[in-house]
Amino acid sequence: MEEGRKKTIVKLIQVEKSFGQTDVVKKLSLEVGAGEFLTLLGPSGCGKTTTLRMIAGFEQANGGRIELEGVDVANLPPNARNVNTVFQNYALFPHMNVADNVAFGLVEKKVKKPEIKKRVSEMLRLVQLEGMEKRMPSELSGGQKQRVAIARALVNEPKVLLLDEPLGALDLKLRRQMQIELKHLQRRLGITFIYVTHDQEEALTMSDRIAVMNGGMLEQVGTPEEIYNHPRTRFVADFIGESNIMEGVVKETKQGDWQLYMDCGSVLLSQEEGCRPGELHYVCIRPEKLKVSAAPVEGFSIPVQVVEHVFIGSQIRTIVKTTDGKKYKISSPPDGTLLPAESQGFLYWKSGNAVLLPDDEQDGAPLEKGEDAFAIEGGEAGGSLV
Amino acid sequence: MRHNQMNKTTGKSREFHPLAVGYACLIYLFLFLPIFVVILFSFNSSARNIMFEHFTLEWYGRMFQNRQLMEAFWNTILVAFASTLIAVVIGTLCAVGLHKFEFKLKQTINQALYIPIVIPELVFAIAMLVFFTSLNVEMSLFTLIVSHVTFSMPFVVITVRARIAGFDQSIEEAARDLGANEWHTFYRVTLPMILPGVISGGMLALTISLDDVVVSYFTAGLDSTTLPLKILGMVKKGISPDVNALSTLMIIGTVGILFLSTAIQNHLERKQDSRTSSTGMSTPVQSRKASAP
Structure with missing residues (x-):
């Protein structure tokens, strides 16, 4: 994995883009290595598609530099860039059959006819569409159209393949299947993929690295494990997977330790790094890392009431309520012992399982809207739990 | 009766009332009869557009x-x-x-x-x-x-x-x-x-x-x-x-x-x-x- 990142193939340096008064991408810098599968992940309107379109050449950046293989491409039109795009709605040519669609780029490059025929049929075999050469796009299913779109882009052997939510229009089962196929295809061909999605699960499944975007800026870039286990901002913690987020102020105790004081209790902090005394901090804990016990655990002083248990197949979801009325969720394996509902308990987690984040959101606006961490996520993944 | 009802549900190949058929014919006659008359008289051997005498292609040649x-x-x-x-x-x-x-x-x-x-x-x-x-x-x-x-x-x-x-x-x-x-x-x-x-x-x-x-x-x-x-x-x-x-x-x-x-x-x-x-x-x-x- 590491050697694949040796050579940088796409480089964005302080790239800016605005439409009218709206800044869509703000001073974004990013490097993508050869053979890497990088996902731009973020909510809709975060600027991820615009970033992709700037790399493809459909949009001109207002500031900064975009380099492909070390060359500034600011003045190159899309047809002069060695990248190809798979569009969200496939964008197949409706007046051409499958073979002609796939051959389009090769015809533009004036490749000889027998060579075109050979490469088209090889590519169609690769995406499992043999024998479909003469079909028109209107006669294909959504999944088949997507395969044609992928074949049409890959047949040109681009240095980078840009994919703009390519699986967005497919149903869940087909999407899962195509995720795996795409990942295999990318490994086999060794082509750099830059993949845009708003689906965090898709990003975690497929990517070598994920770049989480929000409001036109990068929140965090890292491997799926880093992003999931060590989110660096509250947004990332909240957007990727599920998180319990508690807020409190860090103070130094008489013993010289750091303690986080929250409305619902306090926690002794094991690591001091990143602590700024007297300031607001967030603690993010994944539901599977959060635990509740009947007896107090050393260092933790967060009394809770168990609200209910929800059986969701592989796991049991426990909802607990702190003294300030906020609810948190815990997931545990179904074979463990559970505190009965309505009983009192104490929250704790193993040291190193929670992430402490200083409050460096510019305005904190998106954080205040929910009563608790729960409500923010409610619409996305755990809607049934609230 | 039953026949009519069945066709009402399919909405296809309904039998038309004779009056409706006649009405439709009249409309088409109104639209196309003048055109037909022109075509007919172009093959008329008489130079006057009143009576059809017998078939000729003379006018086409003259034209x-x-x-x-x-x-x-x-x-x-x-x-x-x-x-x-x-x-x-x-x-x-x-x-x-x-x-x-x-x-x-x-x-x-x-x-x-x-x-x-x-x-x-x-x-x-x-x-x-x-x-x-x-x-x-x-x-x-x-x-x-x-x-x-x-x-x-x-x-x-x-x-x-x-x-x-x-x-x-x-x-x-x-x-x-x-x-x-x-x-x-x-x-x-x-x-x-x-x-x-x-x-x-x-x-x-x-x-x-x-x-x-x-x-x-x-x-x-x-x-x-x-x-x-x-x-x-x-x-x-x-x-x-x-x-x-x-x-x-x-x-x-x-x-x-x-x-x-x-x-x-x-x-x-x-x-x-x-x-x-x-x-x-x-x-x-x-x-x-x-x-x-």
């Missing part, structure tokens, strides 16, 4: 020997095809431009396209006449073609624009992405996709130009008479059978163009998608005919 008539015929063909070609090129580019670019006065230009269609044809014709005279341009085939382009171009723009409107912008982006420059993108992707609209716009322009009387009357020179003008002149002296023969040929020609254009459009659209844009063919014709004095 072809009438040099003035033939000259007018070739003028008409020349003007129709030249003006259609120019209108299709300008109109298609205009429609593509209006779709692709955002600019000031775009809305105004969009609205202004309807002006040549809705203003009374006579007013339009006089406007053309005044325009040419004020520029000291002598009336000729040239002025005739220019004025025909002026009134047929909006029809092309409107039909092509209707076809473009439902377009996915990213299809053109895909072509650029796959290495096509702007010109290749236009003729390999954009043009084939809008071709049904271009053809129906062209057919519309052609038929309007072929039978135009009012505008041609004002903008044709002495040696550039068109067929409709010539016929108008002949009719003033009474309807001779060779006019019937000529009219019959024109009917056949026009119906032929109509069928051809429908066939081409259907073929192209079936090849591409199931989108139906054949409505572009009929409605503007009606609106133009309605505005004609």
Whole structure:
């Protein structure tokens, strides 16, 4: 994995883009290595598609530099860039059959006819569409159209393949299947993929690295494990997977330790790094890392009431309520012992399982809207739990 | 009774009331009987359009020997095809431009396209006449073609624009992405996709130009008479059978163009998608005919 990142193939340096008064991408810098599968992940309107379109050449950046293989491409039109795009709605040519669609780029490059025929049929075999050469796009299913779109882009052997939510229009089962196929295809061909999605699960499944975007800026870039286990901002913690987020102020105790004081209790902090005394901090804990016990655990002083248990197949979801009325969720394996509902308990987690984040959101606006961490996520993944 | 009810649910192949059938027949008779009479009398050996005597092709022969008539015929063909070609090129580019670019006065230009269609044809014709005279341009085939382009171009723009409107912008982006420059993108992707609209716009322009009387009357020179003008002149002296023969040929020609254009459009659209844009063919014709004095 590491050697694949040796050579940088796409480089964005302080790239800016605005439409009218709206800044869509703000001073974004990013490097993508050869053979890497990088996902731009973020909510809709975060600027991820615009970033992709700037790399493809459909949009001109207002500031900064975009380099492909070390060359500034600011003045190159899309047809002069060695990248190809798979569009969200496939964008197949409706007046051409499958073979002609796939051959389009090769015809533009004036490749000889027998060579075109050979490469088209090889590519169609690769995406499992043999024998479909003469079909028109209107006669294909959504999944088949997507395969044609992928074949049409890959047949040109681009240095980078840009994919703009390519699986967005497919149903869940087909999407899962195509995720795996795409990942295999990318490994086999060794082509750099830059993949845009708003689906965090898709990003975690497929990517070598994920770049989480929000409001036109990068929140965090890292491997799926880093992003999931060590989110660096509250947004990332909240957007990727599920998180319990508690807020409190860090103070130094008489013993010289750091303690986080929250409305619902306090926690002794094991690591001091990143602590700024007297300031607001967030603690993010994944539901599977959060635990509740009947007896107090050393260092933790967060009394809770168990609200209910929800059986969701592989796991049991426990909802607990702190003294300030906020609810948190815990997931545990179904074979463990559970505190009965309505009983009192104490929250704790193993040291190193929670992430402490200083409050460096510019305005904190998106954080205040929910009563608790729960409500923010409610619409996305755990809607049934609230 | 039972039979009727069953058909009510399917809504197909219902047996019609005899009165309804008779009513429909009357309407078709009203529409087509005059045309049929013209065709019939073109084969009539009597020179008077009152009684049918016996079958002859004499008038067709005479018509072809009438040099003035033939000259007018070739003028008409020349003007129709030249003006259609120019209108299709300008109109298609205009429609593509209006779709692709955002600019000031775009809305105004969009609205202004309807002006040549809705203003009374006579007013339009006089406007053309005044325009040419004020520029000291002598009336000729040239002025005739220019004025025909002026009134047929909006029809092309409107039909092509209707076809473009439902377009996915990213299809053109895909072509650029796959290495096509702007010109290749236009003729390999954009043009084939809008071709049904271009053809129906062209057919519309052609038929309007072929039978135009009012505008041609004002903008044709002495040696550039068109067929409709010539016929108008002949009719003033009474309807001779060779006019019937000529009219019959024109009917056949026009119906032929109509069928051809429908066939081409259907073929192209079936090849591409199931989108139906054949409505572009009929409605503007009606609106133009309605505005004609």
